[in-house]
Amino acid sequence: MVDVVLRGRSEPMAAALGVVRKIIRTGQGDGLVITGEAGIGKSALLTAVLREAGRLGAACGTLRADRIGRIVPGGPLLTALRDGLDPVLAAETAEPLAALAGQPLRLLDAVAAALEQRAVERAIVIAIDDAQWLDDLSAFVLRSLPGRLAHSPVAWLAAARTVDLPFLAGAAGDAPLCRLELGPLADGDIIAIAHDQLGALPGTATRQMLEQAGGNPFLAVQLIGGLRHAQARGTDPDGLPGELVRAVQRQLRTLPSQAVELVRVAAVFGEPLPLDDANELLDGLSAQAVAEAADEAIDAGMLSGERGALLFRHGLVRESVYAGLPARTRQFIHLTCARHLREAGSDALAVAAHAREAITPGDEAVALLLADAAGEAVTSMPRTAAELMLTAFGALRPGQPNWLALGERCVKLLSLVQRCTDALAVADKLMAYVDDDEAAGRRKARPSGSWSPPTPVRACCRPRT
Numbered sequence: 001m002v003d004v005v006l007r008g009r010s011e012p013m014a015a016a017l018g019v020v021r022k023i024i025r026t027g028q029g030d031g032l033v034i035t036g037e038a039g040i041g042k043s044a045l046l047t048a049v050l051r052e053a054g055r056l057g058a059a060c061g062t063l064r065a066d067r068i069g070r071i072v073p074g075g076p077l078l079t080a081l082r083d084g085l086d087p088v089l090a091a092e093t094a095e096p097l098a099a100l101a102g103q104p105l106r107l108l109d110a111v112a113a114a115l116e117q118r119a120v121e122r123a124i125v126i127a128i129d130d131a132q133w134l135d136d137l138s139a140f141v142l143r144s145l146p147g148r149l150a151h152s153p154v155a156w157l158a159a160a161r162t163v164d165l166p167f168l169a170g171a172a173g174d175a176p177l178c179r180l181e182l183g184p185l186a187d188g189d190i191i192a193i194a195h196d197q198l199g200a201l202p203g204t205a206t207r208q209m210l211e212q213a214g215g216n217p218f219l220a221v222q223l224i225g226g227l228r229h230a231q232a233r234g235t236d237p238d239g240l241p242g243e244l245v246r247a248v249q250r251q252l253r254t255l256p257s258q259a260v261e262l263v264r265v266a267a268v269f270g271e272p273l274p275l276d277d278a279n280e281l282l283d284g285l286s287a288q289a290v291a292e293a294a295d296e297a298i299d300a301g302m303l304s305g306e307r308g309a310l311l312f313r314h315g316l317v318r319e320s321v322y323a324g325l326p327a328r329t330r331q332f333i334h335l336t337c338a339r340h341l342r343e344a345g346s347d348a349l350a351v352a353a354h355a356r357e358a359i360t361p362g363d364e365a366v367a368l369l370l371a372d373a374a375g376e377a378v379t380s381m382p383r384t385a386a387e388l389m390l391t392a393f394g395a396l397r398p399g400q401p402n403w404l405a406l407g408e409r410c411v412k413l414l415s416l417v418q419r420c421t422d423a424l425a426v427a428d429k430l431m432a433y434v435d436d437d438e439a440a441g442r443r444k445a446r447p448s449g450s451w452s453p454p455t456p457v458r459a460c461c462r463p464r465t
Contacts, residue, residue: 005196006048007217008189009041015180016049016157023153024056024123031146031156036182037313038251038301039218042159045182046127049157054086058123058155061088065133066254073137074101080126081111088124089114101137108141112148119152131160132299146177161301184215193217197224212316219316222247248320251302258282258289259296262310263303267321268333268354272309280340281333334358338369348376352388359395364402367392371406374413382417389413393426398433 006013012034019032034042043064050060063080078101081087082094093114100107115124128134128142146156156177185193190210194202202210206227213219226241252260265281266273275294279287294310297303302317303310312318322330338354341347352373359366374388393410396403407430414423 006041006044007192007196008185009045009048009182012045012180012182013048015178016045017052019155019157019178020049020053020056020058020123020125023125023155024058027151027153029146029150029152029154029156031158031177033177033179034157034159034182035162035179037216038161039216040182040184041217042182043129044217046129046157046159050125050127053125053155056123058125059086059088059118060084060125060127062127062129063138064129065131065135065138073135074098074107074141075138076134077111077138077141080128081114088126089118093118104137104140107137108144108148111141112145115145115149115154116152119149119154123153123155125155125157128156128158131158132162161299185217185220186215187211190215190217190220193220194224194227197221197228202227212314214314214316216314218247219244219314223316244316245320245323248317249324251300252321252324255300255302256293256296258285258293259300259302261285262290262293263297263321264325264329265333265337266297266303266310266312267318267325268330269337270353271311271318272306273311274309276308277340277344278310280344281336331358331360335366338366342369342372348373349381349384352377352384356388356391359391361395362397362400363395364400367395367406368402370395371409375409378413378416386414386417386419386422390422390426398429404430404433 016032016034019030022028023030034045036042046062050062054060061080061084063076065076078094078097081089081097082091087094097107097110097114100110118124134142142156146154158177187207187210190213191202191207194206194210198206209223209227210220213223222244223241225243252263255263261282262278265278269277269281275290278294279285279290282290282293285293294303294305297310298305301313302321304313305311312321325333334354335358338351338358341351341354352370355366355370355373359370370388370392374385374392377388378385389410393406396406407426411423411427411430414420414426
């Protein structure tokens with residue numbers, strides 16, 4: 001294994017190595033369950049512990065469970081026992097075990113016997129990463145092995161995002177395994193990681209960016225990687241590092257499709273996303289399917305649940321999910337959010353925030369939605385209302401069915417908020433269109449010269465000289 005500098009984890013490292021040294025010293029089994037959110041450093045801790053355990057003379061096996069691996073009964077456990085440069089079990093011992101996958105009790109007996117015999121020669125350390133994804137057969141065997149091997153020098157190290165690990169509820173003898181929860185790293189540890197990778201102490205701007213990681217080593221390392229690449233190119237980092245966006249996208253792809261859709265909607269909607277709103281926004285899914293998707297996203301560490309609403313565990317994750325969305329997908333979700341909020345009677349600015357991001361040139365439906373929001377906000381936020389109305393009008397083109405009517409609304413609103421220069425500019429565009437001979441065929445029903453700026457613009461804006 002490649003040596004890594006493990007910052008800020010001296011106490012967890014000491015606790016885990018204490019378990020390894022204890023089984024070597026006493027010849028009795030023991031174990032430790034390490035929990036914490038995604039990216040908090042559980043895998044890095046296991047890697048460091050296994051490296052030191054190997055140096056202490058133990059035979060080490062490691063398995064990393066995942067969703068895909070769950071379709072192979074017993075696969076992760078058997079892989080951990082037979083793989084590696086110094087496998088726990090020799091090939092001639094490990095290979096016959098696969099044939100027992102359809103017979104759980106016989107497999108349990110065979111694995112227990114093989115490990116007990118091997119432990120006579122060397123202490124054994126079995127590390128189980130992402131244990132929450134273990135398949136049923138591996139979980140069944142592991143639920144019984146610690147008790148069966150309580151009097152053999154075998155250490156069980158499990159890392160998971162949840163503390164609910166029934167397959168490791170019992171361990172050496174009848175006592176439960178000790179539990180250790182990893183929390184966020186301190187700011188000083190994050191800065192030390194940056195120094196390790198950048199070769200110098202980070203400056204003020206870099207430190208402020210790293211603070212957004214909230215002590216999560218995974219996010220911090222991705223940010224530092226982006227800074228390092230920008231440093232190598234001799235450029236300043238611009239926005240979110242691509243490494244972080246790609247890393248979050250890789251995590252997202254491990255989720256079921258419905259959970260992915262929910263996470264994307266949550267990233268666009270903003271925080272918090274009430275589950276009731278999620279049900280409406282994902283109208284192709286049942287409430288039960290949305291609830292299950294939420295559980296999947298929470299279990300994966302992407303989201304957290306609080307008082308019937310969904311939030312991202314880290315703002316950087318939300319930003320990365322948002323940045324990784326194709327432009328058209330992002331616009332579609334924004335439009336869906338705007339329409340939902342409008343129908344729900346939400347605040348005009350909440351509607352406008354999404355409509356503004358959803359609007360594309362020539363999109364009359366969204367332009368009218370944005371104009372309506374501007375009209376509702378004109379009294380309380382006149383400047384914002386003016387910008388929203390100008391955005392709505394600017395999206396349409398002369399000749400579109402609602403262009404002239406929306407232009408009139410724009411002039412009126414701009415006049416009311418004393419944006420006279422802008423009001424006159426829009427009025428000039430409307431007058432030019434009405435007076436255009438090429439438009440004569442489109443205005444037969446309107447007498448020539450019948451359009452004129454509405455009263456507000458004539459009242460508040462003086463003729464220009």
